[in-house]
Amino acid sequence: MKMAHESPWKYLVMWGRLYFAFHYLESGLYYVIFRYVPDFSHAGKVGAYIGAMADVGFYQMIKYVEVILGTSLLLDIGVPLALIVMAGISTTIVFLNLFVSPDPRELFTGLQELFLNGALLLAYGGYYANFCRIKAQPFWFWDGMKREGLEPRGES
Structure with a gap:
């Protein structure tokens, strides 16, 4: 089976x-330039x-x-780290859009977020594979960042 970066799907992932x-x-x-809080x-x-998020500055920080x-x-x-933060x-x-305030515009926005973030997390899922180990031993961050740890499995 071809690696993800060698298949034609890589273009769909790139566009996503x-x-x-x-x-x-x-x-x-929209907030950073115009300071607009709806x-x-x-x-x-x-x-x-x-509104409460905006009152304490959390909404602005998120922007x-x-x-x-x-x-x-x-x-x-x-990208893998950004997608994890985006997942939150x-x-x-x-x-909020699907369960608390489900009107048509919010339903689209909620489904779009769910689909895009979910699909991209799956597309970059190989980077998260080590998170799914049942038994894990201590492994320093800097040891994982060594050159061989940065390459997807199967490459040399």
């Missing part, structure tokens, strides 16, 4: 990564939650994190 990057950059830069008072149950993560995906730097943000968006 770029689309997700632009999605995060648009969301984050009025959440009309957002139903979600409004109070997101800066979105810019960093979107840039990381766009430039193809640290996506989980919150999915929960």
Whole structure:
């Protein structure tokens, strides 16, 4: 079987990564450039939650994190780590949009987040394989970052 980076699927993964990057950059830069925090008072149950996040500065911090993560995906730097961090943000968006405030626009946004983040996590899943070991021994971060630890299995 061909490695993922040798198959034609790599182009679909690349386009998914770029689309997700632009999605995060648009969301984050809208706040960073224009300092725009939407009025959440009309957002139903979600409004109070997101309004409270904005009141303590957490919403604003997330917008800066979105810019960093979107840039990381766009430039193809640290993608596996960026996707793990994005999974936390996506989980919150999915929960709020699918279960707390499920109107049509939010349903699309929640499903889009779920699909994009899930598909990209699977596409880069080989980097997470060691996380799934039943028995693990201590393994220093810097030992894992040695040259042989950076290459996908099967390459030399």
